[in-house]
Structures are given as C-alpha cells and as structure tokens.
Amino acid sequence: MKYIFFILLFTQSVYAKFVADGCPSNAVRTQGPQGFYCAPLYGLFPQPQPDCIVCMQMQLQRQQQMTAFNPWLMQMPFPMMPPQTPWWAQQGRMMYPNFQAPGAWQYPGMNPQPYPGNAPVFAAKPNVYVKNLTKSKTSFSMSFDLKESKSNFLATTPWLENNEWSGEIQGEEFNVDKVNYDYLFYDARMPHESMQFEAGWCINRTELVRSMAGELIQMGFSQLALSDFYEHWDQKIPDEPVFCVYPQYNNQMDAALPIKIKPATPFVRVLFVLVPHRPDDKVQPVFPPLPRQSHFELRTKTVESDLQFLEWGVAFLDHRLIK
Amino acid sequence: MVWLSKIAEEFQQKELLMHTLVPVNGTYEFYVIPGQYRIEVSTEKGCEEHKNVFIVHKEARIDFVLGAKK
Numbered sequence: 458m459k460y461i462f463f464i465l466l467f468t469q470s471v472y473a474k475f476v477a478d479g480c481p482s483n484a485v486r487t488q489g490p491q492g493f494y495c496a497p498l499y500g501l502f503p504q505p506q507p508d509c510i511v512c513m514q515m516q517l518q519r520q521q522q523m524t525a526f527n528p529w530l531m532q533m534p535f536p537m538m539p540p541q542t543p544w545w546a547q548q549g550r551m552m553y554p555n556f557q558a559p560g561a562w563q564y565p566g567m568n569p570q571p572y573p574g575n576a577p578v579f580a581a582k583p584n585v586y587v588k589n590l591t592k593s594k595t596s597f598s599m600s601f602d603l604k605e606s607k608s609n610f611l612a613t614t615p616w617l618e619n620n621e622w623s624g625e626i627q628g629e630e631f632n633v634d635k636v637n638y639d640y641l642f643y644d645a646r647m648p649h650e651s652m653q654f655e656a657g658w659c660i661n662r663t664e665l666v667r668s669m670a671g672e673l674i675q676m677g678f679s680q681l682a683l684s685d686f687y688e689h690w691d692q693k694i695p696d697e698p699v700f701c702v703y704p705q706y707n708n709q710m711d712a713a714l715p716i717k718i719k720p721a722t723p724f725v726r727v728l729f730v731l732v733p734h735r736p737d738d739k740v741q742p743v744f745p746p747l748p749r750q751s752h753f754e755l756r757t758k759t760v761e762s763d764l765q766f767l768e769w770g771v772a773f774l775d776h777r778l779i780k
Numbered sequence: 781m782v783w784l785s786k787i788a789e790e791f792q793q794k795e796l797l798m799h800t801l802v803p804v805n806g807t808y809e810f811y812v813i814p815g816q817y818r819i820e821v822s823t824e825k826g827c828e829e830h831k832n833v834f835i836v837h838k839e840a841r842i843d844f845v846l847g848a849k850k
Contacts, residue, residue: 544824545781545801552820553785553796560797571786571797573813582800609811612784612798616809636806644798 480749482741485701486658488668493658493751498740546692558695559773565697565733566776569646574609576646577778578713580728582689583770584640586682589629590763597631597722598623599641599766602715611644626764629679639681649778651712652705652730656755657748659701659734666690669702669729669771676725677759678767686769694771697733701748704729707757710768723762728770732779743780781823782808782846787816787832821846 480486480495487496549556559581561568567579585599600621603609615622615633622641624633631638660668670687678686694700705713705728718724732745741747783799797817802808812835820830829846 545799545822548781548822549783549796549799552783553794554792555794555796558796561795571795571813571815573811610809612800612808612810614800614802614809615807634807636803638803638806642800644800 479751482749484749485747486656486749486751488658488660488664488671495749498747543688543692549692557692559693559771562695563776564695565738565779566774569775569777572611572646574611574646576607576609576648577775578647578649578652578730578772579611579775580643580645580647580714580770580772581693582642582644583726583728583768584642584682584685585766585768586640586679587626587629587631588677588679588765588767589626592628595626595720595764596624597626598719600717600719602717606714607648608645608714611646613641613643614638615641629681640685645714647713647772649774652703652709653755654703654730654745655748656750656752657701657703658752659699659747661699662694662697665694665700665702665731672704672727672729673769676727676756676767677765678769682767682769690771694731695733697735699734701732701734701745702729703732703745703748704752704755705772706755708755718766722764722766723760724766724768725757725759726768727757728768728772730772730774732774744778745774781821783818783820783822784810784812785818785820787818819846 484495484497486493488494546556555562559567560579561571569577569579572579589595598621600619601610601617603620610617615636615638622631622633624631626632627637631641633641658668666687669690670683673683673686705726707724707726710726710728716724730745734742781799782802783796785794785796788794797812798810800808814835814837817833817835818830819833820828822828831846
C-alpha cells in the first residue's frame with residue numbers, strides 16, 4: 458500500500474508542476490471547481506464526429522456541460538451571485554440592436570471604423586475606485602501621460618482638464634467640480650505591443666464574468682467595484698460560447714497608458730482582454746494564441762495602505778488583429 | 781445613462797457606440813470622427829432628452845448641457 462501511495466503522490470506533484478510551467482500545445486488553461494488546470498482542446502472546442510453515434514452522444518454531453526449553469530460558482534460569496542437586470546439594460550435592449558456588444562462589433566472583435574485613433578485594444582470602461590480606510594477627506598489629482606503614448610481617449614466621466622482629473626476624496630467617493638462620483642471612468646484605444654497574450658484562461662460565457670470577478674476579489678477590490686463589474690459586464694459581453702481571457706496588470710497598463718496620481722498612492726490596475734471563440738474557429742489561432750501560462754505571477758503585488766486606487770476594465774481587440 | 785449612437789432612421793441600422801452612467805450634474809466627454817450622432821440621456825424613471833450632433837471638422841470641441849425630463 459505504501460508503494461501505491463508513493464506513486465500517486467509523485468504523479469500529483471508532477472502534474473502540479475506541469476500546470477505551473479504551462480500547458481502543452483494540445484491543451485489550454487481553464488478554470489474549474491478546484492482552480493485553474495490544463496484542459497484538452499476538444500473540451501473547449503468540441504469537434505463533431507458524424508460517423509460515430511457514441512462519439513456524438515459524448516460530444517452533445519460535453520457541449521451541454523459547457524453551456525450549462527455551473528453550480529460551483531454559486532457557492533462563492535456575495536457579490537458573485539448574478540444581479541437582476543439593471544434598468545438601463547432593459548432600456549438599452551429596446552433602443553439598440555447591438556446593445557449586448559461593447560460597441561460597434563464585428564466578430565471576433567471591435568469594428569474600428571466609427572472610432573477615432575489607430576490602436577487596436579479597445580479598453581471599455583476602465584473604472585477607477587478609491588479605497589479609503591480612514592474615510593478622511595483629502596485632495597487628489599490623476600493625470601494621464603499621453604505624450605509618448607499611442608493611446609487615445611474615446612470617452613471619460615467626468616471630463617478631463619488638460620488630461621487630468623482633480624478634486625477631493627470624500628469617504629470612498631471622488632468629488633470633482635462639486636459632484637460626487639463612485640468611480641472615475643474612461644474608454645480608450647490602446648496599443649497592444651506592451652500587453653501579454655501568453656497567460657490567462659479560457660472559459661464558457663456562462664462562467665466568464667464570475668471568473669473575472671474572482672480575480673478582482675483576489676486583488677482586493679471593494680464590494681461596490683465587484684457589483685458594478687458584474688452588473689455591467691453580465692450585459693455587455695457578446696453571447697459567444699467561449700472566451701479566452703488575457704489579463705493585463707500594472708506592468709502592461711502603465712506602459713500603454715501611464716497615469717500619475719498625487720499625492721503618490723498605491724494604484725492597482727487590471728484590464729481583461731477578451732477574445733471570443735466558436736466551435737468552427739481554428740483550433741490553434743495564430744494571434745492571439747490560446748493562453749497556456751499561469752497569470753498569477755503577473756498580478757500586481759498588493760501593498761498595505763490606508764488609501765489606494767484600484768482600476769478594472771475589460772477590452773476587446775480590433776477584429777482585424779485576430780487571426 | 782448617457783447613450784452615444786449613430787443617427788439612423790430604422791431600428792436595425794442604429795448602432796450604439798458608447799454609453800455610461802453619469803451622476804446628476806456630472807460631466808461626460810466623448811471623442812468621435814466626423815459624422816452624425818445622437819446623444820440620449822435617460823433615467824430610471826423614464827425621463828429622457830436627446831440631441832443630434834453633426835461633427836464636420838476633425839478637431840472641434842462642442843459643449844452642451846442635457847437635462848432629462850418626463
């Protein structure tokens with residue numbers, strides 16, 4: 458018996474190292490009840506075999522499992538529970554046929570034609586929140602350095618004065634021009650050269666938003682930030698079967714769109730770049746490649762601080778960049 | 781909520797470009813290429829207002845105030 462135990466232990470430790478080092482070329486990183494693991498490609502992109510009835514039945518089972526609601530995520534604490542449909546989503550669906558897309562959409566990415574600028578990463582709604590443990594009032598400024606950057610804005614709330622927001626932090630709100638904002642917001646086009654497309658995970662649409670929210674919990678975002686994230690992105694990600702997620706953290710974001718905060722304050726940033734996949738897409742895309750590496754080491758290291766700024770966002774690529 | 785879309789007669793041709801929640805008395809800034817756009821402001825209680833904006837020049841700044849009313 459002791460010999461069997463030794464073999465099992467050896468196999469598990471080899472598998473754990475394998476996952477930490479990355480998945481092989483015939484597998485992709487995904488997330489399940491026990492955490493991240495390497496899944497065979499066919500598990501995410503099933504290929505039908507019409508000459509085999511048993512194979513087709515197994516195929517159908519896998520597809521149903523992919524799209525079925527996964528109860529393990531329901532065990533996560535609030536705010537992981539799906540929110541009710543917000544009022545603006547009910548209005549939006551009646552007003553715009555493309556409401557459930559992040560903007561002008563052309564599978565598998567954004568249609569860049571209606572938007573100014575050239576950069577291919579469409580960062581939708583980076584929201585900046587403030588965590589203020591002492592709840593004290595303090596002045597702040599947040600400025601964007603666009604001189605050397607290839608990024609350009611598409612929208613901001615509130616509007617910028619000389620590429621800067623300034624005002625006061627009151628509790629955990631920003632006060633700019635005498636108006637309180639739960640968060641500061643911008644949409645922008647960003648270059649992709651400083652971003653990473655090796656680490657991340659792929660997951661079905663049903664579990665996608667929760668899996669990203671799980672990452673935000675790990676990074677210390679507040680319940681308000683999590684609720685906002687869930688409420689918005691549950692509505693605004695197109696209804697495609699599978700998405701691959703390439704998280705960008707401070708190292709990548711600071712290179713694409715540098716931000717300076719005064720007084721100097723810890724600033725945690727994450728942008729989830731999403732690429733959809735359909736069963737009849739290429740199993741091994743050229744760009745971006747399927748994510749096979751762990752993203753854990755890329756995460757910005759959190760620091761203990763009474764005052765902290767945190768930014769989350771979701772991005773989609775110019776459809777012409779995806780091959 | 782502030783909605784920015786291209787102007788279109790038929791529903792199927794309407795294309796939502798951007799939208800975001802803005803607090804009362806808050807400000808919103810957007811950047812577009814020359815073209816014809818519709819900006820709508822709506823609230824949870826059904827108040828709304830809209831404005832059609834025609835952008836001709838590549839670089840121009842237009843400021844206006846929208847107040848949603850029933």
